[in-house]
Amino acid sequence: MDKNYLTIVEKILNIKFRNKDFLEKALTHKSITKISVSNNERLEFIGDRVLGLVIATKLSSLYPGDVEGSLDKKLASLVNKDTCSQIIEKLNLGKYILLSASQQKNKIGHKKIYGDLCESLIGAVYLDKGFSEASKFVLSLWRENLKSSSIVEVDSKTQLQEYSLKFYKALPIYKNLSNKGPSHKPSFKISVKITNSKLFTGEGNSKKKAQQLAASKLLKFLNV
Numbered sequence: 001m002d003k004n005y006l007t008i009v010e011k012i013l014n015i016k017f018r019n020k021d022f023l024e025k026a027l028t029h030k031s032i033t034k035i036s037v038s039n040n041e042r043l044e045f046i047g048d049r050v051l052g053l054v055i056a057t058k059l060s061s062l063y064p065g066d067v068e069g070s071l072d073k074k075l076a077s078l079v080n081k082d083t084c085s086q087i088i089e090k091l092n093l094g095k096y097i098l099l100s101a102s103q104q105k106n107k108i109g110h111k112k113i114y115g116d117l118c119e120s121l122i123g124a125v126y127l128d129k130g131f132s133e134a135s136k137f138v139l140s141l142w143r144e145n146l147k148s149s150s151i152v153e154v155d156s157k158t159q160l161q162e163y164s165l166k167f168y169k170a171l172p173i174y175k176n177l178s179n180k181g182p183s184h185k186p187s188f189k190i191s192v193k194i195t196n197s198k199l200f201t202g203e204g205n206s207k208k209k210a211q212q213l214a215a216s217k218l219l220k221f222l223n224v
Contacts, residue, residue, distance in 0.1 A: 009096050015125060015137065022124035029113060031100035040120035047123030050131070051079050054138040058146060073158065074149050078142065081115030087141050088114040112206070156215040160194070163224055168195040172218075174211055177201065190214055197222070 006020050009027065017023045022043070030039040055078050059071050066074075077083070088094060094110065097117055118141075126134035139146070157172075164172050177189040190210040191201045200221065202213030 026120035026124040043120040043123035047119035084115035084118035160215040
């Protein structure tokens with residue numbers, strides 16, 4: 001890909017990098033190079049922490065009367081991979097990710113790739129410009145999401161956890177039953193049970209989805 005793509009991405013993000021190496025690494029998926037210092041894995045690690053801190057601080061300011069549990073749910077809904085992926089899709093940045101040929105064909109895995117890219121870009125901005133600019137960058141991208149943050153849909157896994165803790169003072173037990181398929185198209189099967197319940201299973205292309213499905217089935221059985 002022509003190096004001009006970095007300038008295009010800078011215009012989309014409205015950010016001018018001092019060191020464009022940070023931006024190039026943020027756009028480089030591990031399928032291109034397994035060397036972590038040359039792909040976006042380390043930037044993703046950093047960006048995830050920066051994103052969490054920025055959004056947590058903003059939520060604390062927006063909802064001063066909320067208890068910790070309510071803030072935690074709002075935070076989880078705002079910083080998950082789905083939300084991060086949607087940010088990248090809105091910016092139409094998917095075509096600028098450097099991917100291997102096999103990953104380019106893997107449409108199912110693109111949500112995670114987009115989510116990782118979003119966090120990597122935040123990490124790149126943080127390393128290049130510091131926390132203050134990274135905070136402005138995050139709040140700009142999350143402006144619309146923060147407006148609707150008062151409406152939180154509790155996911156099945158969280159709902160089951162709250163139920164189990166309330167009635168049994170114990171967490172649900174999840175077990176990985178199988179992991180099949182190639183790396184670009186995996187299939188996970190996971191079981192879950194709580195005290196005095198039967199075992200319920202879920203399958204999905206990620207552990208999270210399999211857990212959510214299993215939890216959803218158990219909640220349905222419990223009429224929760």
